[in-house]
Amino acid sequence: MDRAGTITGIDERMTTTAEVTTPGSVGRTVSTIARLPKRRDFLRIAAAKRRWAQPGLVLQAAPAPDDACLDRDTIRVGFTATRKIGGAVVRNRARRRLRAAVRDVMTTQARGGLDYVLIARAGTAGRNYAALKDDLVTALGRCDALANEKG
Numbered sequence: 001m002d003r004a005g006t007i008t009g010i011d012e013r014m015t016t017t018a019e020v021t022t023p024g025s026v027g028r029t030v031s032t033i034a035r036l037p038k039r040r041d042f043l044r045i046a047a048a049k050r051r052w053a054q055p056g057l058v059l060q061a062a063p064a065p066d067d068a069c070l071d072r073d074t075i076r077v078g079f080t081a082t083r084k085i086g087g088a089v090v091r092n093r094a095r096r097r098l099r100a101a102v103r104d105v106m107t108t109q110a111r112g113g114l115d116y117v118l119i120a121r122a123g124t125a126g127r128n129y130a131a132l133k134d135d136l137v138t139a140l141g142r143c144d145a146l147a148n149e150k151g
Helices: 003-021 039-047 088-109 129-142
Strands: 032-035 051-053 057-063 074-080 114-120
Touching (some): 032 088, 051 129, 088 129
16 A cells, blocks of 8 residues: 555545535635825724724724725735834734734735725734734724625
8 A cells, every 4th residue: 555645535535525615715815915104004904993902913904095005905004013012023013913814814814805904002012913913813804804704
C-alpha cells in the first residue's frame, strides 16, 4: 500500500469538498487596502455612527463616497491611536498591530464599498494577537461589514 498516494487522495477530496460547499469564499480577496488620506474622511466615517467597540479596538465603517475613484475590490482603512493609550512607542506598536490584523482579516472578510477607521484602545498594544483578530472579525460582523453577509 502506497502511503503517499492515500494522503494525496484525501487531500484532493478535501479541497473539492471545500470548493463545492463554499464556492464564494474560496479565493476571494480584496486586491488593495488603501489608506484614508484626509481628516475629512475620518470625520465623515465618525458621523455615520456605524461603530462597534471591542476590548482591543473600535471599528467605524461608512459607505465610500461616490467621488472616490476606487476599484470594486479596494477598501480604504484609517488608523488612529490617541495619547490617552500611552506614549509614542505604545501608540506606534498599537497601530502596527492593527495594520497587521487588517492585512490578515480584512483582505478576506471585509465587505467592499465601505471605508473603515480602526481606533486603538488601551489594551491593543498588549493584547494577544489572535484575540485582536477575533475582535476585528466580531466588530466587522456587528457593523454589518462582513463580506459573506447579505445586506
